[in-house]
Amino acid sequence: xxxxxxxxxxxxxxxxxxxxxxxxxLRLITERGAAGASMRDISRELGVQPxxxxxxxxxxxxxxxxxxxxxxxxxxxxxxxxxxxxAALERWAKSYRLAFAAHPPTIALLAVQPLTEQSRVGTxxxxxxxxxxxxxxxxxxxxxxxxALENFxxxxxxxxxxxxxxxxxxxSDSTPSFQRAYAAREASLGxxxxxxAAFDFGxxxxxxxxxxxxxxxxxxx
Amino acid sequence: xxxxxxxxxxxxxxxxxxxxxxxxxLRLITERGAAGASMRDISRELGVQPxxxxxxxxxxxxxxxxxxxxxxxxxxxxxxxxxxxxAALERWAKSYRLAFAAHPPTIALLAVQPLTEQSRVGTxxxxxxxxxxxxxxxxxxxxxxxxALENFxxxxxxxxxxxxxxxxxxxSDSTPSFQRAYAAREASLGxxxxxxAAFDFGxxxxxxxxxxxxxxxxxxx
DNA sequence: GTAGATAAAAGAATCACGTTCATTTAACGT
DNA sequence: ACGTTAAATGAACGTGATTCTTTTATCTAC
Numbered sequence: 396x397x398x399x400x401x402x403x404x405x406x407x408x409x410x411x412x413x414x415x416x417x418x419x420x421l422r423l424i425t426e427r428g429a430a431g432a433s434m435r436d437i438s439r440e441l442g443v444q445p446x447x448x449x450x451x452x453x454x455x456x457x458x459x460x461x462x463x464x465x466x467x468x469x470x471x472x473x474x475x476x477x478x479x480x481x482a483a484l485e486r487w488a489k490s491y492r493l494a495f496a497a498h499p500p501t502i503a504l505l506a507v508q509p510l511t512e513q514s515r516v517g518t519x520x521x522x523x524x525x526x527x528x529x530x531x532x533x534x535x536x537x538x539x540x541x542x543a544l545e546n547f548x549x550x551x552x553x554x555x556x557x558x559x560x561x562x563x564x565x566x567s568d569s570t571p572s573f574q575r576a577y578a579a580r581e582a583s584l585g586x587x588x589x590x591x592a593a594f595d596f597g598x599x600x601x602x603x604x605x606x607x608x609x610x611x612x613x614x615x616x
Numbered sequence: 617x618x619x620x621x622x623x624x625x626x627x628x629x630x631x632x633x634x635x636x637x638x639x640x641x642l643r644l645i646t647e648r649g650a651a652g653a654s655m656r657d658i659s660r661e662l663g664v665q666p667x668x669x670x671x672x673x674x675x676x677x678x679x680x681x682x683x684x685x686x687x688x689x690x691x692x693x694x695x696x697x698x699x700x701x702x703a704a705l706e707r708w709a710k711s712y713r714l715a716f717a718a719h720p721p722t723i724a725l726l727a728v729q730p731l732t733e734q735s736r737v738g739t740x741x742x743x744x745x746x747x748x749x750x751x752x753x754x755x756x757x758x759x760x761x762x763x764a765l766e767n768f769x770x771x772x773x774x775x776x777x778x779x780x781x782x783x784x785x786x787x788s789d790s791t792p793s794f795q796r797a798y799a800a801r802e803a804s805l806g807x808x809x810x811x812x813a814a815f816d817f818g819x820x821x822x823x824x825x826x827x828x829x830x831x832x833x834x835x836x837x
Numbered sequence: 838g839t840a841g842a843t844a845a846a847a848g849a850a851t852c853a854c855g856t857t858c859a860t861t862t863a864a865c866g867t
Numbered sequence: 868a869c870g871t872t873a874a875a876t877g878a879a880c881g882t883g884a885t886t887c888t889t890t891t892a893t894c895t896a897c
Contacts, residue, residue, distance in 0.1 A: 404862025405874040434855060443875075446857080450874050455855065521791035528793055534800030536817070541797075542775065542810070543768075543818025550771030554763065570742035572749055576762075579755030589763070596757070597764025597822070604825030625891025626845045655884060664846075667886080671845050676884065 401442075410443055413451045417461035424462065425498045434458075467516050469494040475526025481602055483526050488548055488598055495552040532609070540605065547597055555590040622663075631664055634672045638682035645683065646719045655679075688737050690715040696747025702823055704747050709769055709819055716773040753830070761826070768818055776811040 401410075419440055423432040434455055438445040452458055471490035474483030520541065527537045564573045584592060622631075640661055644653040655676055659666040673679050692711035695704030741762065748758045785794045805813060 403876045447875055517785055517791050517794060521794040524797040525793035528797065534797055535804035537797040538801045539814045539817040542814035543821065546771030546775050546814065546818060547768040549774065550767030553770065554767050564738055568738065570738050572746035573738060573742040576745040576749065576755055576758040580759045583756035593760045593763035593767065596760040597767060600764065600825035600829060601821055603828055604821035607824055607828060608821065624847045668846055
């Protein structure tokens with residue numbers, strides 16, 4: 396990407412773009428992990444001095460925010476309006492997690508930093524809210540529902556990112572039940588990962604709980 | 617905490633302890649946030665040079681792990697064995713979240729770093745697994761259940777840590793449904809926080825889903 | 838008790854990070 | 868054509884974690 400050496404002063408054709416910086420950062424994070432996307436790393440990858448980045452972004456936090464935007468764009472809200480609310484939620488949840496799981500190291504970075512005001516993420520929330528309101532969920536409950544599901548999704552994504560044989564009981568331990576459950580899960584797990592199994596189980600559980608609550612809601616009214 | 621100046625060489629009475637370092641770190645994190653607990657900060661607080669810390673801990677990661685242990689000790693697993701499994705789970709989940717929510721900035725740090733092998737956290741898992749196995753849950757499902765709930769809990773704790781009027785729709789926006797849901801939630805929320813509402817809603821939903829699954833399990837067998 | 842090993846502190850130094858500032862050069866607008 | 872703005876370099880700062888050396892005290896074995 397770099398042209399050997401560049402002489403001081405503004406170049407005839409611009410080298411950087413805000414978007415180019417974001418794209419490169421996302422790629423670096425995916426390839427080398429969160430630690431491999433420092434401002435220096437990004438600038439080196441782009442054949443540029445670190446200070447040059449600051450002509451296009453306000454700092455490292457800004458970069459992280461931009462990356463989050465990129466990742467969030469792949470969340471699928473197309474189900475709302477075209478499918479039953481429960482199916483739309485399932486689609487949304489799965490794509491949400493996948494969007495982050497596709498770039499594991501991202502999650503830790505992104506989950507920590509809160510959303511900035513004017514992000515396209517608001518559009519996603521709007522689609523989800525609209526679907527649920529149209530389906531008959533009470534206005535006051537919609538956001539709690541969405542946030543609860545989101546909490547689960549982000550937690551699961553975080554788990555998937557962290558998981559490299561974490562959470563394994565020590566051998567010859569004082570934790571027999573833990574060991575037993577662990578062994579049984581290993582045996583029943585095909586080629587699926589433990590994190591995937593937990594996510595599928597938890598999502599099914601939440602959706603079942605939501606359906607029950609929805610049914611109770613209709614009856615009460 | 618510091619005695620002005622200390623001369624070179626081993627002091628007559630030891631200044632540091634591994635445990636003292638962990639306690640101090642937790643306090644600093646709670647008081648000043650995650651960024652206020654660097655090795656320098658910790659050493660300054662203890663009236664010591666940063667390098668002195670390395671006689672007792674292997675590095676910053678080690679400190680984080682120790683803090684996690686401290687926080688984890690407050691998780692309540694006493695319900696398993698004395699209460700119905702669903703009540704025990706609820707107690708466990710609530711205390712789990714509270715343990716972290718009491719030190720908001722901790723979560724971001726802790727959730728990121730995976731568990732180290734020989735932690736007392738294994739004991740907690742064992743208690744939970746035992747309770748569920750005794751209640752009749754199939755061995756192979758127990759860990760997925762626990763991890764799924766844990767994902768939700770950690771996600772919720774993270775949300776609570778981040779939340780300071782995050783996730784507010786912009787005014788005069790193109791997100792009417794989002795705004796509507798937001799306003800309705802605000803109105804229905806008493807003095808409870810939005811994060812609490814989402815957690816309570818989600819936990820109730822998951823527990824309801826689990827009860828349904830458990831019932832189906834008994835019938836199938 | 839004294840000698841050698843070990844432990845716990847200071848202090849100096851290294852390297853990476855994010856960031857700022859001054860400088861240089863090109864592009865843009867009137 | 869000229870002043871302003873934009874985009875790059877290069878040098879520097881402050882803070883982060885960490886390591887190594889040095890100094891002094893404690894502990895252990897004889």
